[in-house]
Amino acid sequence: MMREKAMNACCNIRAVPLLLSLALLTGKAASADTGPLAAAFLAQCHHTQECALAELASNPDTDPALLQMIQAGMEGKCEAQVAKVSQYEGMPQAQAMTLCYRAASELPCEILRDDPVIPECN
Numbered sequence: 490m491m492r493e494k495a496m497n498a499c500c501n502i503r504a505v506p507l508l509l510s511l512a513l514l515t516g517k518a519a520s521a522d523t524g525p526l527a528a529a530f531l532a533q534c535h536h537t538q539e540c541a542l543a544e545l546a547s548n549p550d551t552d553p554a555l556l557q558m559i560q561a562g563m564e565g566k567c568e569a570q571v572a573k574v575s576q577y578e579g580m581p582q583a584q585a586m587t588l589c590y591r592a593a594s595e596l597p598c599e600i601l602r603d604d605p606v607i608p609e610c611n
Contacts, residue, residue: 523571523575524575524578524579524583525578525583525587526574526575526577526578526583526586526587526590527571527574527575527578529586529587529588529590529591529594530567530570530571530574530586530590531567531568531571532590532591532594533590533591533593533594534566534567534570535567535594536593536594536596536601537593537601538563538566538567539598540598540601540602542556542559542560542563543598544598544602545559585609588609589607589609589610591609592607592608592609592610593607593610
Protein backbone atom coordinates (compact mmCIF):
# COMPACT_ATOMS: atom_id res chain seq x y z
CA MET A 490 0.00 0.00 0.00
CA MET A 491 2.79 2.44 0.91
CA ARG A 492 4.63 1.65 -2.33
CA GLU A 493 1.46 2.30 -4.33
CA LYS A 494 1.01 5.68 -2.64
CA ALA A 495 4.63 6.54 -3.38
CA MET A 496 4.15 5.66 -7.04
CA ASN A 497 1.08 7.86 -7.27
CA ALA A 498 2.90 10.72 -5.54
CA CYS A 499 5.99 10.52 -7.75
CA CYS A 500 4.29 12.12 -10.75
CA ASN A 501 2.16 14.64 -8.90
CA ILE A 502 3.86 18.00 -8.46
CA ARG A 503 1.63 18.65 -5.47
CA ALA A 504 3.47 15.80 -3.78
CA VAL A 505 6.84 17.56 -4.03
CA PRO A 506 6.61 18.95 -0.46
CA LEU A 507 5.76 15.44 0.76
CA LEU A 508 8.69 13.97 -1.12
CA LEU A 509 11.01 16.63 0.26
CA SER A 510 9.72 15.99 3.77
CA LEU A 511 10.47 12.32 3.32
CA ALA A 512 13.89 13.23 2.01
CA LEU A 513 14.57 15.32 5.09
CA LEU A 514 13.48 12.55 7.45
CA THR A 515 15.51 9.71 6.00
CA GLY A 516 19.21 9.20 5.95
CA LYS A 517 19.76 6.25 3.64
CA ALA A 518 22.76 6.39 1.36
CA ALA A 519 22.26 6.98 -2.34
CA SER A 520 23.12 4.36 -4.89
CA ALA A 521 26.19 5.09 -6.98
CA ASP A 522 24.42 3.82 -10.11
CA THR A 523 21.70 6.14 -11.31
CA GLY A 524 19.53 5.79 -14.38
CA PRO A 525 17.47 8.43 -16.17
CA LEU A 526 14.66 8.33 -13.60
CA ALA A 527 17.02 8.85 -10.67
CA ALA A 528 18.87 11.62 -12.52
CA ALA A 529 15.60 13.41 -13.28
CA PHE A 530 14.48 13.00 -9.67
CA LEU A 531 17.75 14.47 -8.41
CA ALA A 532 17.44 17.46 -10.76
CA GLN A 533 13.87 18.09 -9.60
CA CYS A 534 14.70 17.61 -5.91
CA HIS A 535 17.72 19.93 -6.01
CA HIS A 536 15.75 22.53 -7.97
CA THR A 537 12.91 22.43 -5.44
CA GLN A 538 15.37 22.79 -2.58
CA GLU A 539 17.04 25.75 -4.30
CA CYS A 540 13.66 27.41 -4.83
CA ALA A 541 12.70 26.91 -1.19
CA LEU A 542 16.01 28.30 0.06
CA ALA A 543 15.82 31.27 -2.31
CA GLU A 544 12.33 32.10 -1.09
CA LEU A 545 13.45 31.92 2.54
CA ALA A 546 16.54 34.01 1.82
CA SER A 547 14.47 36.68 0.06
CA ASN A 548 12.41 37.25 3.21
CA PRO A 549 14.11 39.96 5.27
CA ASP A 550 12.63 38.46 8.45
CA THR A 551 14.42 35.14 7.95
CA ASP A 552 17.13 34.66 10.55
CA PRO A 553 20.38 33.88 8.70
CA ALA A 554 21.26 31.24 11.31
CA LEU A 555 17.93 29.50 10.70
CA LEU A 556 18.47 29.63 6.95
CA GLN A 557 21.92 28.12 7.38
CA MET A 558 20.52 25.38 9.62
CA ILE A 559 17.80 24.54 7.08
CA GLN A 560 20.33 24.49 4.25
CA ALA A 561 22.62 22.17 6.21
CA GLY A 562 19.66 19.90 6.97
CA MET A 563 18.84 19.63 3.28
CA GLU A 564 22.33 18.57 2.24
CA GLY A 565 22.38 15.04 0.90
CA LYS A 566 18.67 14.48 1.39
CA CYS A 567 17.88 14.25 -2.32
CA GLU A 568 20.67 11.73 -2.77
CA ALA A 569 19.29 9.76 0.16
CA GLN A 570 16.16 9.06 -1.90
CA VAL A 571 17.89 7.83 -5.06
CA ALA A 572 17.80 4.19 -4.02
CA LYS A 573 14.05 4.39 -3.43
CA VAL A 574 13.39 6.13 -6.74
CA SER A 575 15.80 3.88 -8.63
CA GLN A 576 13.72 0.81 -7.81
CA TYR A 577 11.23 2.04 -10.45
CA GLU A 578 13.85 2.21 -13.23
CA GLY A 579 12.80 -0.07 -16.06
CA MET A 580 9.18 -0.30 -14.94
CA PRO A 581 6.47 0.80 -17.40
CA GLN A 582 5.76 4.01 -15.48
CA ALA A 583 9.43 5.04 -15.24
CA GLN A 584 9.43 7.01 -18.49
CA ALA A 585 6.37 9.03 -17.46
CA MET A 586 7.89 9.68 -14.02
CA THR A 587 11.15 10.78 -15.66
CA LEU A 588 9.33 13.23 -17.93
CA CYS A 589 7.42 14.61 -14.96
CA TYR A 590 10.54 15.14 -12.85
CA ARG A 591 12.37 16.76 -15.79
CA ALA A 592 9.48 19.11 -16.48
CA ALA A 593 9.25 20.12 -12.81
CA SER A 594 13.00 20.72 -12.63
CA GLU A 595 12.78 23.14 -15.56
CA LEU A 596 10.06 25.37 -14.11
CA PRO A 597 11.03 28.76 -12.76
CA CYS A 598 10.74 28.95 -8.97
CA GLU A 599 7.95 31.53 -9.20
CA ILE A 600 5.80 29.10 -11.17
CA LEU A 601 6.75 26.06 -9.11
CA ARG A 602 5.78 27.90 -5.94
CA ASP A 603 2.24 28.39 -7.28
CA ASP A 604 1.67 24.61 -7.43
CA PRO A 605 1.20 24.43 -11.20
CA VAL A 606 -0.47 21.72 -13.22
CA ILE A 607 2.33 20.15 -15.25
CA PRO A 608 1.06 18.32 -18.35
CA GLU A 609 3.89 15.77 -18.14
CA CYS A 610 2.78 14.86 -14.64
CA ASN A 611 -0.85 14.06 -15.45
